[in-house]
Amino acid sequence: DEMDVxxxxxxxxxxxxxxxxxxxxxxxxxxxxxxxxxxxxxDTEDGPAIFRWDEHLDRFYxxxxxxxxxxxxxxxxxxxxxxxxxRRQDLESCYIRPVAFYGYDSLGVSPxxxxxxxxxxxxxxGTYLGDEALEKGVDVMVSSWRKHASSQIPTxxxxxxxxxxxxxxxxxxxxxxxxxxxVLNKEGNVAEGPGENIFMVNDGEIYxxxxxxxxxxxxxRNTVIExxxxxxxxxxxQASISRGELNTADELFFSGTAAExxxxxxxxxVEIDDGTRGPVTEELQQAFFDLVEGxxxxxxxxxxxx
Ligand code: PMP
Numbered sequence: 001d002e003m004d005v006x007x008x009x010x011x012x013x014x015x016x017x018x019x020x021x022x023x024x025x026x027x028x029x030x031x032x033x034x035x036x037x038x039x040x041x042x043d044t045e046d047g048p049a050i051f052r053w054d055e056h057l058d059r060f061y062x063x064x065x066x067x068x069x070x071x072x073x074x075x076x077x078x079x080x081x082x083x084x085x086x087r088r089q090d091l092e093s094c095y096i097r098p099v100a101f102y103g104y105d106s107l108g109v110s111p112x113x114x115x116x117x118x119x120x121x122x123x124x125x126g127t128y129l130g131d132e133a134l135e136k137g138v139d140v141m142v143s144s145w146r147k148h149a150s151s152q153i154p155t156x157x158x159x160x161x162x163x164x165x166x167x168x169x170x171x172x173x174x175x176x177x178x179x180x181x182x183v184l185n186k187e188g189n190v191a192e193g194p195g196e197n198i199f200m201v202n203d204g205e206i207y208x209x210x211x212x213x214x215x216x217x218x219x220x221r222n223t224v225i226e227x228x229x230x231x232x233x234x235x236x237x238q239a240s241i242s243r244g245e246l247n248t249a250d251e252l253f254f255s256g257t258a259a260e261x262x263x264x265x266x267x268x269x270v271e272i273d274d275g276t277r278g279p280v281t282e283e284l285q286q287a288f289f290d291l292v293e294g295x296x297x298x299x300x301x302x303x304x305x306x
Pocket of ligand 1: 038166192193194195196197215216217218219220221255256257258
């Protein structure tokens with residue numbers, strides 16, 4: 001099949017792709033009560049290495065907290081399962097998807113005795129927003145859908161149900177000929193993309209919305225902030241960015257595990273500066289890919305070798 005996966009880890013065991021099944025009355029399917037992660041493993045000079053696995057695991061467990069969801073496997077078990085999945089399938093670089101959700105018991109909204117089920121899959125996945133995106137940038141649309149406010153649903157938890165909003169925004173953009181969306185929060189300020197955080201560069205300084213803007217606390221966002229500071233940039237990581245600033249920015253880019261660092265060249269068909277990848281974006285992309293692909297010895301603590 002297209003995902004090129006033959007083994008999936010599920011509830012403590014490795015099972016064949018076709019056997020990784022759940023009940024149709026699972027709570028998570030009906031009410032969106034799951035949490036998940038998206039992680040990348042890069043093919044470095046020292047072999048496959050999972051990038052920032054510890055932080056992804058932290059967020060995975062933390063995402064379950066608001067939902068009283070205790071993931072019934074500890075860090076060592078999930079780590080070993082993931083490493084073994086990569087090894088068994090001879091993957092070099094890949095995308096890793098852990099998911100935990102309330103399974104089948106009753107269909108009341110309260111998941112009283114519903115078991116928490118956990119699965120992990122890994123498969124090869126190239127660039128998220130198209131092959132040319134990393135160099136040329138993407139055209140984005142400011143979605144007419146607002147992001148849910150953090151007072152309505154915890155936006156710092158990576159919950160499956162939240163992605164209904166991401167899908168609405170992303171598909172609206174694609175129906176209108178754009179590659180991706182930018183989603184404003186309830187206050188009308190810039191929040192993030194459907195699956196990416198957003199950065200703005202102005203007069204050589206870097207801005208990104210803070211957690212109070214109803215965003216996911218992205219691990220790539222955090223990586224970009226650290227790398228940018230190491231490169232001498234002032235980073236305003238609690239910024240509040242108004243819609244109009246999107247049009248006047250010197251540079252804009254997305255960050256995310258899937259999207260990595262992707263320049264934004266146009267917003268609502270208005271070019272960002274001259275519509276090409278900006279120099280700060282390019283410098284940070286270079287630093288990022290040198291790091292994750294193992295061409296730099298920095299931040300060894302961010303790599304878990306398979
Ligand atoms: N925001 C949203 C809504 C996302 O889904 C993602 C992808 N996980 C991100 C931001 C970026 O987060 P990360 O860098 O941890 O992948």
